[in-house]
Amino acid sequence: MYLRRLIIVILMILAGSFLIGKTFDIRYKKRWEYFFFTKPEEAVYGKENYDILFFGNSKIHSGLNPFYIDSVTKMSSYNFAVGSAEEQEMKMLATAYLDNHNPPKFVVIGVDNSMLIKYNILKERFVYLYYLQNDTIKKFMQQNGFATSLIKAAPFLKYSFFDEYNRPSHFTGKEKINGHFYKGFFNPFTELSADTTTITRQFYKTLPQAETINDTSAAMLRQTVELFQSKGTKVVFLYTPVKKIRKGGLLSERDSFFIKLENTYNIPVLYTDTSTLFEQKYFVDDYHLNKPGSRILSILVAEFIKKLH
Amino acid sequence: MLFNSKEFLLFFPIVTLLYFLTPHKFRWIQLICASCIFYASFIPSYLLILFALIIIDFTAGILIEKKTNKKKWLIISIVANLGLLFVFKYYDFFISSFDRISGSHSTLLHLALPIGLSFHTFQSLSYTIEVYRGNQKAIKHLGYYSLYVMFYPQLVAGPIERPYNLLPQLQARHSFSPQNLYEGLRLMAWGFFKKTVIADRLSGYVDTVFSSPKEVYTENIWLGIIFFAVQIYADFSGYSDIALGSARCMGFELMINFNRPYQSDSVREFWKRWHISLSSWFKDYVYIPLGGNKKGIWRKRVNILLTFVLSGLWHGAGWHFIIWGLLHGFYVVVYELLSPAVKKIKAAKGIRVLMTLFLISFAWIFFRASSLQNAADIITQTVHTSNLSFSHMALKQNSSFQIGNFSIAFVIACTLFMFCIEKITNPLLTNMNKNKTYDILFFTTTVLLIIFFGVFHKTSFIYFQF
Numbered sequence: 050m051y052l053r054r055l056i057i058v059i060l061m062i063l064a065g066s067f068l069i070g071k072t073f074d075i076r077y078k079k080r081w082e083y084f085f086f087t088k089p090e091e092a093v094y095g096k097e098n099y100d101i102l103f104f105g106n107s108k109i110h111s112g113l114n115p116f117y118i119d120s121v122t123k124m125s126s127y128n129f130a131v132g133s134a135e136e137q138e139m140k141m142l143a144t145a146y147l148d149n150h151n152p153p154k155f156v157v158i159g160v161d162n163s164m165l166i167k168y169n170i171l172k173e174r175f176v177y178l179y180y181l182q183n184d185t186i187k188k189f190m191q192q193n194g195f196a197t198s199l200i201k202a203a204p205f206l207k208y209s210f211f212d213e214y215n216r217p218s219h220f221t222g223k224e225k226i227n228g229h230f231y232k233g234f235f236n237p238f239t240e241l242s243a244d245t246t247t248i249t250r251q252f253y254k255t256l257p258q259a260e261t262i263n264d265t266s267a268a269m270l271r272q273t274v275e276l277f278q279s280k281g282t283k284v285v286f287l288y289t290p291v292k293k294i295r296k297g298g299l300l301s302e303r304d305s306f307f308i309k310l311e312n313t314y315n316i317p318v319l320y321t322d323t324s325t326l327f328e329q330k331y332f333v334d335d336y337h338l339n340k341p342g343s344r345i346l347s348i349l350v351a352e353f354i355k356k357l358h
Numbered sequence: 359m360l361f362n363s364k365e366f367l368l369f370f371p372i373v374t375l376l377y378f379l380t381p382h383k384f385r386w387i388q389l390i391c392a393s394c395i396f397y398a399s400f401i402p403s404y405l406l407i408l409f410a411l412i413i414i415d416f417t418a419g420i421l422i423e424k425k426t427n428k429k430k431w432l433i434i435s436i437v438a439n440l441g442l443l444f445v446f447k448y449y450d451f452f453i454s455s456f457d458r459i460s461g462s463h464s465t466l467l468h469l470a471l472p473i474g475l476s477f478h479t480f481q482s483l484s485y486t487i488e489v490y491r492g493n494q495k496a497i498k499h500l501g502y503y504s505l506y507v508m509f510y511p512q513l514v515a516g517p518i519e520r521p522y523n524l525l526p527q528l529q530a531r532h533s534f535s536p537q538n539l540y541e542g543l544r545l546m547a548w549g550f551f552k553k554t555v556i557a558d559r560l561s562g563y564v565d566t567v568f569s570s571p572k573e574v575y576t577e578n579i580w581l582g583i584i585f586f587a588v589q590i591y592a593d594f595s596g597y598s599d600i601a602l603g604s605a606r607c608m609g610f611e612l613m614i615n616f617n618r619p620y621q622s623d624s625v626r627e628f629w630k631r632w633h634i635s636l637s638s639w640f641k642d643y644v645y646i647p648l649g650g651n652k653k654g655i656w657r658k659r660v661n662i663l664l665t666f667v668l669s670g671l672w673h674g675a676g677w678h679f680i681i682w683g684l685l686h687g688f689y690v691v692v693y694e695l696l697s698p699a700v701k702k703i704k705a706a707k708g709i710r711v712l713m714t715l716f717l718i719s720f721a722w723i724f725f726r727a728s729s730l731q732n733a734a735d736i737i738t739q740t741v742h743t744s745n746l747s748f749s750h751m752a753l754k755q756n757s758s759f760q761i762g763n764f765s766i767a768f769v770i771a772c773t774l775f776m777f778c779i780e781k782i783t784n785p786l787l788t789n790m791n792k793n794k795t796y797d798i799l800f801f802t803t804t805v806l807l808i809i810f811f812g813v814f815h816k817t818s819f820i821y822f823q824f
Contacts, residue, residue, distance in 0.1 A: 050536070051539070052536040052540075054794065054797070055543070057798055058802055061798065061802040062802055062805045062806060065806045069810055073810070208809065209810070209812055214762075216764070216811065
């Protein structure tokens with residue numbers, strides 16, 4: 050009698066997990082469709098082969114608009130930058146893209162002071178748990194402590210790993226966004242936002258060991274550069290703009306690391322961090338450009354690539 | 359090994375299956391091996407301490423029974439157990455307290471406390487004391503005695519078993535019973551629900567409030583205190599449920615450790631329902647030997663206070679734990695004094711329960727605080743009305759663990775669910791068996807809540823530190 054009851058419970062748990070899992074899949078994807086899903090979707094399932102790819106963090110994500118790049122260069126580009134991305138995520142997306150596409154002609158990698166700090170962002174990127182059928186993504190997520198084989202076998206188990214920030218996503222609707230997405234680019238800011246300034250300043254103040262370079266992150270960046278160069282892709286470094294009060298280039302250790310990397314791999318560099326073009330009115334905070342600012346940066350980058358081409 | 363770890367997910371079914379596949383006469387070996395693996399996953403070398411204690415108490419038990427120098431052997435056993443506990447747990451505390459008073463600077467040991475030391479020393483002591491009292495025959499089989507101390511479900515955080523309950527069960531032949539398996543798994547699921555869905559979800563909020571009380575709003579402090587009362591119950595009773603459930607799958611019945619403590623209408627009642635195996639240990643082996651209530655009213659009050667101070671000290675080497683114990687002792691003594699008047703008032707039970715809950719929650723501040731200063735900061739902030747806004751219930755810790763309004767509402771709903779279920783059922787949930795449909799729904803819902811809403815990155819159990 051009790052064995053039968055236990056079997057019924059197990060069957061009901063399996064059926065319930067499957068149904069709830071499927072519902073949560075739909076809800077979570079709907080909630081984060083633009084912010085998180087477009088890029089892995091493009092890297093893993095996208096059909097189009099792009100000529101130019103952009104990698105980096107939020108500065109690139111909201112700073113380089115493929116619309117202007119494509120218009121100036123007459124090539125096709127895609128923005129793979131993700132907010133708070135670190136070198137590990139960059140390498141993962143790059144590898145996943147190259148697994149399924151022809152190599153691009155150019156890759157632009159954003160460079161700034163927040164790079165080369167390892168705080169394991171992939172541990173919080175639950176979006177990639179939806180793409181474990183891709184071996185590259187599975188390998189990276191496994192390295193970040195996720196039971197990938199288990200989740201692949203029983204996909205509903207991915208929700209056991211979710212944090213308190215992502216869990217409510219299943220119950221909230223699609224986020225209202227002010228602006229539009231275009232080939233991985235998104236910038237909703239037309240003018241300075243006081244809130245963002247505060248958050249960003251706090252964020253940078255609390256960056257762990259901001260002066261010291263993390264060796265693993267440095268190796269990841271080096272490997273990403275080598276990966277693209279081995280496929281014949283021209284890698285370009287873009288030093289992203291910073292507001293005047295923060296000017297002064299990279300922190301010394303980073304500065305020497307990037308100079309060495311640029312010399313070793315013969316990487317063309319576009320410095321916009323010291324450019325006088327970027328007046329205060331083009332920033333939403335100390336580091337992020339608003340829409341008009343991103344237009345200037347996109348055109349600068351496009352012209353630079355055009356010359357290299 | 360933690361119950362809420364991936365390793366235990368493999369360990370438990372393998373050990374349970376092997377238990378039934380192993381012939382009866384070899385089962386003690388199988389369970390000792392399993393317990394060693396379980397314990398060695400923390401600090402393997404501490405197994406040696408455990409073995410040393412087992413040898414001492416096993417020998418003491420046999421020699422006590424021989425009735426020659428029985429008192430001497432009991433003292434040796436007590437000194438060995440409490441001495442070890444003192445060295446690992448209290449030496450640094452007493453020496454640094456003495457240094458503070460005298461102004462001297464002594465060298466501290468800074469030893470890592472072996473996991474569950476306070477639990478298994480008390481369980482060992484209970485054996486030698488019962489043999490001394492003649493209530494328990496000394497066991498001649500070192501294997502079964504080792505298992506009495508090491509039995510993995512209750513090795514690191516209790517329940518603190520009594521020899522007359524556990525030893526006969528360890529020697530008995532247990533056949534596979536589908537009912538035991540079902541009830542054990544159901545109880546384990548309930549324990550995991552309390553631990554992962556409630557306690558670990560609350561821990562982030564509570565940790566933030568107690569680590570920086572001056573940087574949060576007054577309502578956060580209030581909520582933090584209430585949440586800690588829920589967290590510690592869900593955490594520890596959850597652990598006990600998993601321990602009882604995993605033992606039950608193999609046919610063992612461990613002591614019930616919690617019996618709806620927050621439904622108590624007095625602090626005295628609370629201690630009959632909270633951590634029953636420890637409170638009854640203190641009653642049997644401290645309060646009664648001190649004279650209990652047999653030596654006059656004042657002596658009784660002193661005995662109560664002393665027992666509670668020792669109970670506080672058992673929980674941790676810190677003045678805030680002593681104050682916590684003293685406060686509970688004070689509550690009980692005052693209740694004794696006022697009880698004739700209280701009985702006349704005939705206040706509704708609900709009001710008495712709420713009053714008791716308030717007193718216990720206040721005392722929990724000292725238990726959870728990192729120091730007396732921290733406790734004082736928390737208490738000061740509770741009345742800091744200028745810092746009250748009622749619009750900042752949510753707390754943001756960091757990017758990975760944000761305790762927003764959703765989490766707060768969800769955890770409150772789950773807490774209500776927990777208390778409602780425990781109100782209508784018994785501690786082992788066995789009266790759920792009566793209604794098959796409700797039982798299946800309850801079991802399924804519990805597991806689904808764990809899968810989809812369990813928090814698995816906060817691993818340790820609060821009582822592991824004791």
